[in-house]
Amino acid sequence: MAHEIANRWEAERAAAHNSIAPSVQAQLAADYEAATTDAVRAQIADAVAASFTLAEAGTLRRAAKAIELGTPKLILRATAEGVEPAEIAAELGVTDSYVRRIIREQLHPKK
Template identity: 50%
Template sequence: MSTNDQQPPATYVHVSRTTDTPAPATQAAPASSLQRTMLAAIQQYEREFAAANSSPTVATLLDLAQSYDRADTHTHREQLAAEVADEISLAEAGTIRRAAEAVKLAMPGIIARANLRCEDTATIARELGVTPSYVRRIIREQ
């Protein structure tokens, strides 16, 4: 064996230096400001992307309707409204609003069809979120 074969393997030592001194305020402030600006820009992009590429799903509408049903006081409904305003896009709100208007116009036909299936007035009213007297009036007018 040569002398080169008998040498011990090289050992590497990592030396680092840490300090307990925080970065000067003049260095930290620009970095913090940049982070906030970047985060705001990313969040705005995500909102715009979602608004341009999304439409409400049946699950979204069902969850919203169930949340509204559970909100049994004016205060709870105001809280729900604030959450909805923060969570859904303008495009989703427009789609839901137009769908609600279409259902509103279709209510007499929906009630008449349910009546033909022998569903009772109270059940129809509860499912549609209207009063039993409204259901009876629509049935009389049909």
């Protein structure tokens, strides 16, 4: 399975002139989200190690960290746009209680 995943990503990267295309990122996220066992997640990790360069992995890791740090503001913006907490949680891959806690802490900070 890891080989098949890596081949699919590699084909999409080649089509995007050897850069990490948004479709590759989306497919990686979808594959990881669909993984239901540690064994499948390990296969995905093996595919990542086989198909991404060090520079590409570094770029994705830095982007992921920036997104992680910006997540509370993303949650607040989505809330202001009328998106329900459950929908925000599903889209971000976090729990509904996390989203509600961020909203509560940011909109009603403790004194």
